[in-house]
Amino acid sequence: MTDHSPLERRYRRWLALYPKPFRAEREDEMVAVLIQGADPDQTRPRAREAANLATHGLRRRARGGRLPGDWERAHANVMFPVRIIIALWLCLISAFLIVYHRGELWLLLIVPAILLHLYIAYRIRPTAIPR
């Protein structure tokens, strides 16, 4: 990669919006695509091309810079039903406790725990991965 035309340097500056590990793997490849798509006398990235790089670069960064690995995917898939079962189990326990300790409102503290488990279950639901 000895060619460092002004156009290439400018493209690389836009690509700097992507997270580092991604760039280490993809930057040269993407520069090749960008340069090939450019006009021969072009010295600046087209505005729409730059905006597209900025959007995807920042989105990629927001995601934590990587896709979940196989292990994380498998973990999420296993944990999803477990979370649901824990939430249901808490519902059952609290129902029993409320019946036996009528009028003790502190038992409502279990509700946030149930909601938390449902929320986590929702976040790791199998269809939410990898996106």
Add this chain to the structure above:
Amino acid sequence: MKRRTMQESSFLILTALAGGSQHGYAIVTDVEQISSGRVELKAGTLYAALERLTAEGLIEFDREEIVDNRLRRYYRITRDGAERLAEEADRLRANAHAALTRLRPGVAIS
């Protein structure tokens, strides 16, 4: 499990790769041709799609070459990818058929 509808860019990239492995820029030009010039993939969009399709196991890395000092990475469609593309194409054909049939009742459409 119900599958989500495939994004058009994914559909076109898989279609491009269904004809054989290709590198990034070749995919861009092929997709443009397949879509009759309607879809111009930008680099950011292309690489987000390639990454997603790879993660879903629909495409995979094939090989890389250096041409004119530039890195070219080739991608190919996997068996899962080909199956998924065929399913999606069937679905689109069924929808198109339904639409055309209702727009022109009485006319048989192949």
